[in-house]
Amino acid sequence: MELEAEFTSEPFQGEGEPPAHALKARDAADKAGLTTDFGPLGTTVRGDADALLGALSGIARAAIDGGAIRLTLQLRRTDAPAAAPVELNSALDRLIGEVEREVGGKLAGLDRASKQRAVRILKERGAFTQKKSVATIAEALGVTRFTVYNYLNRETG
Incomplete structure (x- = not known):
């Protein structure tokens, strides 16, 4: 089974280079062999469930050690059914x-x-x-x- 995790670390920065805590979390995900999509407001990683779940503590540790004061995480199965259809009324x-x-x-x-x-x-x-x-x-x-x-x-x- 494959999982996807999206995480954000705070504090956010405005324009310019990403904060060290975000870069360190991304690097930890890369080092774990996960597919990584790094963005200004969060990072998405994908991989085998065992690999991804095993890497989460290292990702969190890297963010905290890098200066993050908060880490928000969302996990989902990539084979999960889509959300209920959007009603076309607006x-x-x-x-x-x-x-x-x-x-x-x-x-x-x-x-x-x-x-x-x-x-x-x-x-x-x-x-x-x-x-x-x-x-x-x-x-x-x-x-x-x-x-x-x-x-x-x-x-x-």
Whole structure:
């Protein structure tokens, strides 16, 4: 079984280089042989359940030793069923539905590159100007808000 973990370490920094605690946590994940997606608001790692679970204490230790005052972690099975379908009754829901039809499937079932494309399309269509859009889009994608922010940052960074 494969797992995915998303973690953030605080304190956050604004512009510029990532904080040492975030870099050290990322390096610990890389050293454990996990697939790592490092972003400005969080890091996603994927791998075999035993490898990932075995690496979590080292990742947490690296972040804390690097100066983190808080580490937030979310785990999920990559084979877990997608969230309940989004009902198409608001402008945002309609935009999500349009993008799903355009990309040929539910957003939660897409691979990472396709999810990033979907976020780019949603941004171009103004989806992120709506209240609570990031949370709604994250739910439709089957990812956390931090991942959506990471996808958005790739477009501007």
